[in-house]
Each structure stands twice: as structure tokens, then as C-alpha cells.
Amino acid sequence: MADLILAIDQGTTSSRAIVFDTSLKPVAVGQQEFKQFYPRSGWVEHDPEEIWSSVLATCRSALRKARAKPSTVKAIGITNQRETVVIWNRRTGKPIHKAIVWQDRRTAAFCAALKEKGLEPLFSKKTGLLLDPYFSGSKIAWLLDNVKGARQLAERGELAFGTIDCFLIWRLTGGKVHATDATNASRTLLYNIHTGAWDEELLRILGVPRSLLPDVRDCAADFGHSVAEHFGATIPICGVAGDQQAATIGQACFEPGMMKATYGTGCFALFNTGPKAVMSHNRLLTTIAYQLDGKPTYALEGAIFVAGAAVQWLRDGLKLVKTAGETGKLAERADPNQSVYLVPAFVGLGAPYWNAEARGAVFGLTRATTAAELARATLESVCYQTRDMLEAMRKDVGDAGRTVLRVDGGMSASDWTMQYLADILDAPVDRPPILETTALGAAYLAGLQAGLLPEPGRFAKTWRKQKRFTPKMNARLRDARYAGWTNAVRKLLA
Ligand SMILES: Nc1ncnc2c1ncn2[C@@H]1O[C@H](COP(=O)(O)OP(=O)(O)O)[C@@H](O)[C@H]1O
Numbered sequence: 120m121a122d123l124i125l126a127i128d129q130g131t132t133s134s135r136a137i138v139f140d141t142s143l144k145p146v147a148v149g150q151q152e153f154k155q156f157y158p159r160s161g162w163v164e165h166d167p168e169e170i171w172s173s174v175l176a177t178c179r180s181a182l183r184k185a186r187a188k189p190s191t192v193k194a195i196g197i198t199n200q201r202e203t204v205v206i207w208n209r210r211t212g213k214p215i216h217k218a219i220v221w222q223d224r225r226t227a228a229f230c231a232a233l234k235e236k237g238l239e240p241l242f243s244k245k246t247g248l249l250l251d252p253y254f255s256g257s258k259i260a261w262l263l264d265n266v267k268g269a270r271q272l273a274e275r276g277e278l279a280f281g282t283i284d285c286f287l288i289w290r291l292t293g294g295k296v297h298a299t300d301a302t303n304a305s306r307t308l309l310y311n312i313h314t315g316a317w318d319e320e321l322l323r324i325l326g327v328p329r330s331l332l333p334d335v336r337d338c339a340a341d342f343g344h345s346v347a348e349h350f351g352a353t354i355p356i357c358g359v360a361g362d363q364q365a366a367t368i369g370q371a372c373f374e375p376g377m378m379k380a381t382y383g384t385g386c387f388a389l390f391n392t393g394p395k396a397v398m399s400h401n402r403l404l405t406t407i408a409y410q411l412d413g414k415p416t417y418a419l420e421g422a423i424f425v426a427g428a429a430v431q432w433l434r435d436g437l438k439l440v441k442t443a444g445e446t447g448k449l450a451e452r453a454d455p456n457q458s459v460y461l462v463p464a465f466v467g468l469g470a471p472y473w474n475a476e477a478r479g480a481v482f483g484l485t486r487a488t489t490a491a492e493l494a495r496a497t498l499e500s501v502c503y504q505t506r507d508m509l510e511a512m513r514k515d516v517g518d519a520g521r522t523v524l525r526v527d528g529g530m531s532a533s534d535w536t537m538q539y540l541a542d543i544l545d546a547p548v549d550r551p552p553i554l555e556t557t558a559l560g561a562a563y564l565a566g567l568q569a570g571l572l573p574e575p576g577r578f579a580k581t582w583r584k585q586k587r588f589t590p591k592m593n594a595r596l597r598d599a600r601y602a603g604w605t606n607a608v609r610k611l612l613a
Pocket residue numbers: 130131132133382383384385426427428429430431443444445446447528529530531532533
């Protein structure tokens with residue numbers, strides 16, 4: 120039987136496992152949604168035990184569907200929702216609390232207080248990030264301060280922190296390996312992206328003991344072996360990257376100037392800046408896109424918290440549609456003369472606004488407004504937010520920002536949205552045949568390390584587009600539509 124690679128994609132709303140062959144064709148998929156906990160307004164938690172059991176179940180299901188003999192699975196790649204924090208007891212392996220999810224805003228006041236003290240430039244300079252509750256650092260501090268006895272245990276070296284990749288590696292290796300990769304480390308607010316080390320000064324400011332933190336490795340590296348009881352054989356774990364970085368790899372954005380945007384729960388655009396860390400002057404993030412052979416490649420990133428999540432809200436909250444896919448058809452029926460704008464600030468606004476306290480609003484409603492206009496406004500909001508990000512990027516990198524955008528993720532399946540995106544950005548939008556580029560990126564990293572797949576340059580040549588969306592809207596209409604959006608955001612933030 121031919122060799123196989125198992126990619127684990129642990130996302131915000133579901134865990135997926137995809138078995139790939141060594142030409143990176145998906146052979147079988149397992150997927151399981153898990154529970155979201157919203158204990159208070161703006162708080163979002165996951166149960167780490169459910170994350171673990173869903174990962175095990177989806178891997179086993181994908182391997183079963185692929186009829187894979189355990190000995191033919193040569194490598195495991197892991198990609199994950201980033202920033203989400205788990206802290207567990209090193210002796211028992213038990214988490215001390217639920218995972219605090221990247222969308223969680225409970226540390227907004229804590230971050231604001233650090234900003235008041237003028238500390239944001241220091242954090243930005245070292246980590247490329249902003250003092251926003253989005254990132255792991257303030258969530259770790261919250262757990263240490265709010266879970267009884269946690270700080271003492273941490274100071275005695277009895278606790279371990281990890282983003283989801285790290286927690287899964289710990290569990291898969293039977294507690295032998297406490298490690299993460301440079302892309303996940305670069306999202307914590309604790310990791311110096313220039314020196315490639317945990318930063319003692321930032322640890323001190325946030326009150327995080329060094330003993331909590333994992334070892335940081337390349338994206339293609341030795342992360343230990345999964346113990347045999349999980350999948351019937353010991354399998355090397357050798358590819359790890361945060362999901363947005365894995366999508367950048369899966370989209371083969373290896374050259375400076377290449378850009379991808381992934382439309383899942385949120386939307387995250389990464390623009391490759393090569394071996395140079397470009398610091399944004401326009402409220403974007405600087406992050407590690409990937410690290411191979413000890414050399415980091417950097418990216419500018421725009422992060423939007425709500426993209427597909429707004430479509431889910433239409434489906435599950437308002438019950439305007441039965442499936443996410445119906446929103447495109449509904450939007451087509453909308454009255455072109457109505458100017459309805461939805462600003463989906465359900466958990467605040469990310470790039471380039473970074474307003475943790477903002478909440479969503481709809482503007483321009485009339486008696487004539489129907490579900491169709493609301494659906495259109497929802498899909499459009501994702502495109503306008505991408506334009507906001509791109510405007511900031513173009514200011515940072517000039518005309519290099521006027522590039523083709525490679526898209527992926529569940530929402531990129533919507534032709535209506537992708538055409539509107541090309542129109543509003545005034546840039547071509549390319550969609551590959553496989554929208555699961557996140558898992559593909561993780562599989563590629565694992566296959567690269569296992570010696571099954573070629574170096575990035577040759578892998579990039581295999582990238583194909585399924586469809587290009589070319590801008591068709593006239594400039595006057597584009598400017599008017601976008602001006603309506605910026606006006607709506609201004610009113611919301613006033
Ligand atoms: N055809 C579609 N049109 C609009 N939105 C869609 C469509 N298909 C899926 N989505 C949205 O995409 C998201 C799922 O994408 P996915 O990449 O699986 O997300 P995640 O990895 O964040 O869980 C959901 O929020 C869903 O509402």
C-alpha cells in the first residue's frame with residue numbers, strides 16, 4: 120500500500136482530519152463539530168477534552184475511510200486555530216480550565232491598562248502584534264490570576280501552557296513532548312519574532328513564568344511520535360503551523376509579494392514579505408509566515424474576526440436560510456437600489472480598527488428591506504472588511520499590495536461573494552480547486568520533513584487555480600459602495 124500523510128486541522132468550530140497521498144491528493148476526511156461555550160458576553164471557551172476526543176475520533180474515522188494500514192501513515196501534520204490558550208497540569212495532563220478562545224474579549228480592560236501605561240510600542244516592536252485581547256498573552260495571565268492555586272503551581276513548574284497544536288502534540292506523544300512551532304509562538308505576545316526566543320521582559324510585564332512555555336521549533340521538524348495506542352502505530356509528528364500560516368503554505372505563497380486570504384469563521388489575509396519583518400504603520404500585524412531550516416519568513420497580516428460567522432448568524436441566529444450556500448442566491452435577489460450595510464462587529468473589530476468594545480449594527484434599513492438585502496449586506500461586509508485590510512496593506516507596502524489575492528476556506532465557495540470581493544478590491548481573486556488549503560499546508564510540511572515531498576519551489580509549481588474572479592464593477596459604483604461602508608463604520612465607532 121502507498122504511503123500516506125495524516126493532516127489534523129483543529130479549527131474554531133470543528134476538528135478535521137484529512138488523509139493525503141504523497142501527491143497531496145485528499146483520500147479521506149473526518150470532521151466533527153464541537154461545543155462553543157459563551158459564559159458571558161464577549162467570552163468564548165472550548166472544552167480541551169472535547170477538542171482532544173474530536174481530534175482522535177476524526178483521525179480514526181479518516182484513517183478508516185482511507186482503509187489505511189497504520190504502518191503506511193508516514194507523517195502527521197498539525198494545524199490549528201491560533202492564539203487559543205490551554206493550560207494543563209504536567210503530572211496529570213489535565214487542563215486546569217476550559218480553553219480561552221482567540222475570539223474571547225475578557226482581557227480587554229487588562230490590555231487597555233497596559234496600553235495606558237504606554238507599553239504597546241514595546242510589544243509591537245518585539246512581537247509584531249498589538250495589545251489586543253485576541254492574542255494568547257493576556258489570556259494566560261487571566262488564567263493564572265483567576266484559577267485557584269494556578270499561579271503557585273505555575274511558579275513551581277507544575278503547569279504547561281500551549282496553543283492547541285502544542286496541547287495536541289503533548290497528548291499524541293503521551294506527555295513526552297512540550298513543543299510548538301514558530302508561527303504559533305508568534306501569536307502569543309510573548310515571543311520575540313526578531314530573535315526567535317521567548318522574551319523575558321514581556322514575560323515579566325505579563326507575569327508569565329518561563330517554566331510554563333514550550334520549546335519552539337521550525338514548522339517542518341521533529342515533534343516526537345504519536346504513541347501506538349492512538350492510531351495503531353507510532354507515527355512521527357513532523358509538520359506544525361497555525362492555520363492561517365498553513366493556508367499560506369498550502370496556497371504556495373512562498374515569494375515576497377504573494378498574498379492569500381482564508382474565509383472561515385473569520386478572515387485572515389497574509390502578505391509574504393520574505394526574510395524581512397516589515398513593521399506596519401497602519402495597524403496590521405507582523406507575523407512569522409513559516410520557519411524552515413531555522414530561517415523565518417515574515418508576513419503582514421490583516422485579521423477580521425467575523426466572516427463566515429456572520430453567515431452562520433443568518434442561518435442559525437436569524438434563520439433566514441437553511442444552509443450557508445443559500446445566501447448567495449438570496450443576495451442575487453436583493454434590490455440594487457437599497458443601501459443596507461451590516462457591520463458585523465459581534466466580537467469587536469479587528470484590523471485595522473482594533474476596537475474590542477464595538478458591537479455589530481445594521482444601517483440603512485427601510486420598510487422595503489427584506490431577507491435578501493440583509494443577506495447581501497452580510498456577504499458584502501466580508502468584502503468591505505477585506506478592502507479595509509488591503510487599503511492598510513497598500514499603505515505599508517505600496518503597489519506591491521496590488522496583487523492577485525488567492526482565496527480559500529469555506530466561504531470562498533460562494534461565487535457571489537468572490538465576485539463582489541474582486542469588484543470591491545479592484546483586484547483579481549484566484550480560487551484553487553482544493554479549499555482545504557490549511558490541511559494541505561500541514562500535510563506538505565509533514566511530508567517535506569519526512570522526505571516524501573519536494574522543496575517549496577517545486578511544490579509551488581503544482582499550485583492550480585480552479586477559477587479567477589476578475590473585477591467588473593465600474594469605478595464610480597465601487598467608490599460609492601465602499602464610501603457607504605466606511606461611513607457606516609465611522610457611525611458605529613463614533
Ligand atoms: N457557500 C457559502 N457561502 C457563504 N458562506 C459559506 C459557504 N459555505 C460555507 N460558508 C461559511 O464558511 C464557514 C466555514 O468555513 P471553514 O473554512 O470550515 O471555517 P472554520 O475553519 O473557521 O471552522 C462557515 O462560517 C460558513 O458559514
